[in-house]
Amino acid sequence: MNIVLRAFLYFILSLNIFAQTGFPALTLKADTLIRTALRDSSGYKLLGELCKIGPRLSGSDNSVKAAEFCRDAMIRLGYDSAWLQPVMVPRWVRGNQETAVLYSSKKKIKQLSVASLGGSVGTSGKLSAKVIEVGSYDELKARASEAAGKIVFYNVKFDQGVENSFQGYGKTAGYRVTGGIEAAKYGAKGFILRSITTRNDNTPHTGITYYNDTIPKIPGLAIGIQDADYLSVRLKTDKNISLTLEMNCFNGQDAPSFNVIGEMRGIEFPDEILTVSGHLDSWDKGDGSHDDGAGCVQSIEIPELLNRTGYHPKRTVRCVLFMNEENGSRGADGYAKYILNDGKKHLLAIESDRGAFTPRGFTVERDTVLIQKLQKYLPLFRKAGIEWIEKGGSGADISHLKNVNALMGYVPDSQRYFDYHHSANDVFSEVNQREFELGTAAMALMVMICDSEDLIK
Amino acid sequence: MNIVLRAFLYFILSLNIFAQTGFPALTLKADTLIRTALRDSSGYKLLGELCKIGPRLSGSDNSVKAAEFCRDAMIRLGYDSAWLQPVMVPRWVRGNQETAVLYSSKKKIKQLSVASLGGSVGTSGKLSAKVIEVGSYDELKARASEAAGKIVFYNVKFDQGVENSFQGYGKTAGYRVTGGIEAAKYGAKGFILRSITTRNDNTPHTGITYYNDTIPKIPGLAIGIQDADYLSVRLKTDKNISLTLEMNCFNGQDAPSFNVIGEMRGIEFPDEILTVSGHLDSWDKGDGSHDDGAGCVQSIEIPELLNRTGYHPKRTVRCVLFMNEENGSRGADGYAKYILNDGKKHLLAIESDRGAFTPRGFTVERDTVLIQKLQKYLPLFRKAGIEWIEKGGSGADISHLKNVNALMGYVPDSQRYFDYHHSANDVFSEVNQREFELGTAAMALMVMICDSEDLIK
Numbered sequence: 001m002n003i004v005l006r007a008f009l010y011f012i013l014s015l016n017i018f019a020q021t022g023f024p025a026l027t028l029k030a031d032t033l034i035r036t037a038l039r040d041s042s043g044y045k046l047l048g049e050l051c052k053i054g055p056r057l058s059g060s061d062n063s064v065k066a067a068e069f070c071r072d073a074m075i076r077l078g079y080d081s082a083w084l085q086p087v088m089v090p091r092w093v094r095g096n097q098e099t100a101v102l103y104s105s106k107k108k109i110k111q112l113s114v115a116s117l118g119g120s121v122g123t124s125g126k127l128s129a130k131v132i133e134v135g136s137y138d139e140l141k142a143r144a145s146e147a148a149g150k151i152v153f154y155n156v157k158f159d160q161g162v163e164n165s166f167q168g169y170g171k172t173a174g175y176r177v178t179g180g181i182e183a184a185k186y187g188a189k190g191f192i193l194r195s196i197t198t199r200n201d202n203t204p205h206t207g208i209t210y211y212n213d214t215i216p217k218i219p220g221l222a223i224g225i226q227d228a229d230y231l232s233v234r235l236k237t238d239k240n241i242s243l244t245l246e247m248n249c250f251n252g253q254d255a256p257s258f259n260v261i262g263e264m265r266g267i268e269f270p271d272e273i274l275t276v277s278g279h280l281d282s283w284d285k286g287d288g289s290h291d292d293g294a295g296c297v298q299s300i301e302i303p304e305l306l307n308r309t310g311y312h313p314k315r316t317v318r319c320v321l322f323m324n325e326e327n328g329s330r331g332a333d334g335y336a337k338y339i340l341n342d343g344k345k346h347l348l349a350i351e352s353d354r355g356a357f358t359p360r361g362f363t364v365e366r367d368t369v370l371i372q373k374l375q376k377y378l379p380l381f382r383k384a385g386i387e388w389i390e391k392g393g394s395g396a397d398i399s400h401l402k403n404v405n406a407l408m409g410y411v412p413d414s415q416r417y418f419d420y421h422h423s424a425n426d427v428f429s430e431v432n433q434r435e436f437e438l439g440t441a442a443m444a445l446m447v448m449i450c451d452s453e454d455l456i457k
Numbered sequence: 458m459n460i461v462l463r464a465f466l467y468f469i470l471s472l473n474i475f476a477q478t479g480f481p482a483l484t485l486k487a488d489t490l491i492r493t494a495l496r497d498s499s500g501y502k503l504l505g506e507l508c509k510i511g512p513r514l515s516g517s518d519n520s521v522k523a524a525e526f527c528r529d530a531m532i533r534l535g536y537d538s539a540w541l542q543p544v545m546v547p548r549w550v551r552g553n554q555e556t557a558v559l560y561s562s563k564k565k566i567k568q569l570s571v572a573s574l575g576g577s578v579g580t581s582g583k584l585s586a587k588v589i590e591v592g593s594y595d596e597l598k599a600r601a602s603e604a605a606g607k608i609v610f611y612n613v614k615f616d617q618g619v620e621n622s623f624q625g626y627g628k629t630a631g632y633r634v635t636g637g638i639e640a641a642k643y644g645a646k647g648f649i650l651r652s653i654t655t656r657n658d659n660t661p662h663t664g665i666t667y668y669n670d671t672i673p674k675i676p677g678l679a680i681g682i683q684d685a686d687y688l689s690v691r692l693k694t695d696k697n698i699s700l701t702l703e704m705n706c707f708n709g710q711d712a713p714s715f716n717v718i719g720e721m722r723g724i725e726f727p728d729e730i731l732t733v734s735g736h737l738d739s740w741d742k743g744d745g746s747h748d749d750g751a752g753c754v755q756s757i758e759i760p761e762l763l764n765r766t767g768y769h770p771k772r773t774v775r776c777v778l779f780m781n782e783e784n785g786s787r788g789a790d791g792y793a794k795y796i797l798n799d800g801k802k803h804l805l806a807i808e809s810d811r812g813a814f815t816p817r818g819f820t821v822e823r824d825t826v827l828i829q830k831l832q833k834y835l836p837l838f839r840k841a842g843i844e845w846i847e848k849g850g851s852g853a854d855i856s857h858l859k860n861v862n863a864l865m866g867y868v869p870d871s872q873r874y875f876d877y878h879h880s881a882n883d884v885f886s887e888v889n890q891r892e893f894e895l896g897t898a899a900m901a902l903m904v905m906i907c908d909s910e911d912l913i914k
Binding site: 034035036038039041159160161162163165198199200358360382383384385387388413415416419432433434435438 | 491492493495496498616617618619620622655656657815817839840841842844845870872873876889890891892895
């Protein structure tokens with residue numbers, strides 16, 4: 001028996017679950033909420049169903065199906081109301097052709113693992129050119145005369161060197177977003193980008209690229225990082241390397257689409273709104289489970305979970321699923337206008353858009369006094385894995401909302417997010433049930449505490 | 458460009474990396490250490506090599522090969538010394554037969570997904586019996602008269618309801634460890650156990666089961682949880698259900714094996730020892746990457762990482778890889794005796810044995826004054842994902858060490874640990890590089906801070 005006792009000793013002694021929180025009534029409700037989320041996993045199952053629809057690119061049929069699916073789920077869960085808010089969105093179409101073939105003189109060497117960047121123009125047939133590799137915009141500028149007529153290869157490695165992987169992303173994402181503009185300034189015919197990823201595989205990671213109207217629009221592709229390394233070595237040893245791109249992606253006409261909005265009315269202050277949110281559109285290589293099916297389904301589950309576990313909010317809890325975060329933010333803009341003069345009091349909006357990973361903290365924008373008020377509830381938040389609440393940016397969608405008093409970002413652990421982000425790796429089987437549900441519980445807890453303790457005026 | 462600026466704003470604002478720590482010199486060293494671990498990933502590669510050897514069951518050839526591999530790795534990394542410490546260990550052999558076939562009367566219905574429990578006796582041919590399902594020892598006791606001549610089926614679900622999954626494990630592990638003793642008390646011929654897991658798949662999870670010498674030794678098997686659910690339903694609807702077990706596992710003679718010990722000598726107080734550790738043996742269904750290849754390789758990397766990144770410890774940093782944590786703790790006992798009167802001052806031992814997941818905290822046993830001293834370094838620890846340092850049990854091996862002043866457990870996130878634990882799911886491809894290396898960095902940082910600031914006397 002000693003091993004059992006020992007096991008108990010070590011496991012239980014190192015838990016914090018018996019810590020006093022100082023809020024006995026709230027603590028009971030929090031425990032029930034967390035326990036129910038983790039045990040029932042009803043949100044996890046709903047996420048599986050949503051993701052079966054397939055990727056939800058803005059303007060695609062799938063994205064509209066997904067909006068209807070989510071509205072129907074809200075109704076099924078007993079929301080007091082759930083509706084689709086029309087918004088027009090950009091419609092970029094990937095097409096069925098996206099190849100990059102490497103040649104040495106006229107000999108074909110390798111077909112690269114590629115994905116057209118979202119928003120990119122196509123190549124109108126084949127585009128063949130020599131390649132110039134650069135490690136920064138500074139280098140591109142310094143070698144501007146070499147770029148004319150070539151394909152610019154941005155081979156910028158993801159900086160893995162700090163705990164928060166979003167910092168590494170922040171350092172490289174700019175090359176994807178404006179790489180076409182910068183390369184075209186110097187006469188380049190196209191550009192390719194080392195995929196922005198933390199995972200050592202050869203999966204290409206797409207994402208938005210932008211143009212402006214004063215500079216020629218050149219096509220852009222992401223390539224797998226193993227192929228990027230290969231290409232870089234070949235370029236150093238072979239002067240006759242050229243690349244042939246073929247892409248038939250295009251930007252179509254704006255298409256009708258929808259935000260999804262639903263709410264459970266507050267029993268005391270129904271015109272005071274606490275919002276939970278994610279974005280429903282996704283890129284099209286995986287099924288958008290982490291980015292951001294997870295945030296959507298967590299948000300859908302929260303109002304119902306609170307009621308099911310015995311907390312009946314005084315205020316209205318609203319779930320908003322924004323369309324078109326990835327390439328235009330039209331959903332956020334449309335919703336921002338919609339609430340601007342609606343006579344409601346918008347106290348709080350939380351966005352979950354960093355994947356379905358284990359909870360770490362919340363960032364708070366605008367109402368920073370709220371941070372101090374929330375700090376004393378940390379013993380309670382820790383039960384859902386939340387360790388800190390700090391000043392910081394909230395979310396790409398809710399930051400558009402001018403008349404919400406407090407904006408918050410739900411921050412899960414970031415180690416694995418960019419393994420999946422914008423790629424075929426982002427699929428439902430890569431979502432861990434407990435991590436996902438703990439995130440739901442953390443956000444629900446935030447809503448419950450803000451509502452119950454009247455923390456936001 | 459606005460989207461780029463916005464992206465930067467949201468990503469960077471929500472980071473804590475620019476927070477002042479109050480320890481500028483240490484902070485620089487910590488940054489270098491974390492950056493190097495995450496960028497180089499040399500430990501991750503070493504873990505891949507170790508796990509290629511295969512599972513490392515105590516007493517197996519593989520476990521000895523692994524010990525030699527680790528000693529050689531220490532030498533290659535420039536340790537001042539590295540050696541094998543002989544210990545005799547139990548040698549349980551799984552054999553090539555482990556089946557459980559479900560019958561209704563004489564009709565075969567289903568072959569279950571099973572794994573013999575470690576330490577179990579075999580069945581000596583076929584063992585056929587009716588099945589009694591129980592949900593607790595209390596139920597077993599209440600229905601004692603029904604158990605005679607049957608196979609007891611412990612169908613106890615993992616309690617998923619709290620953040621720390623070790624709590625759920627703690628509630629059910631006892632049925633695996635002493636289930637044979639309790640069932641045999643009432644004349645049962647064998648027992649099967651619902652696998653102790655957080656993942657909804659049908660993989661069986663093994664682990665140690667114990668006997669005592671006063672009660673007959675009956676064979677025990679873990680079954681996949683989907684098969685456990687199936688069996689439970691069938692038992693309720695069919696009175697003619699029986700089970701036939703066939704297992705040729707056995708407990709052999711004790712076998713010679715080794716702990717692996719290596720150190721880099723301190724430049725100021727070489728007789729003061731700071732120990733980092735894991736256990737080298739594993740169960741035999743996966744390759745033991747999380748349990749506990751990860752803890753071993755993190756420990757191997759730490760002394761060298763500190764030196765490589767410019768921190769040269771005043772004290773000796775010793776790496777100890779314990780053999781036989783899973784089924785006997787002979788390695789821990791042997792090492793405990795070895796250091797008892799060695800004339801050294803053993804200040805600290807840290808054990809990593811909770812998987813290669815993202816860091817969360819440290820538990821401290823014995824020297825609880827140390828906790829307060831360490832709290833003020835939390836801004837520094839946060840750079841490696843460590844949010845808390847608290848009183849708690851340390852590790853199953855190091856808890857045997859009587860003359861170490863402070864014992865610590867490295868505590869990574871627990872959401873996924875029991876998806877892998879003791880099963881074929883525990884393989885290298887399920888280790889995330891960043892999460893693993895951040896754990897290495899967190900432990901190295903702990904050693905650096907304790908050493909540099911002379912926190913332990």
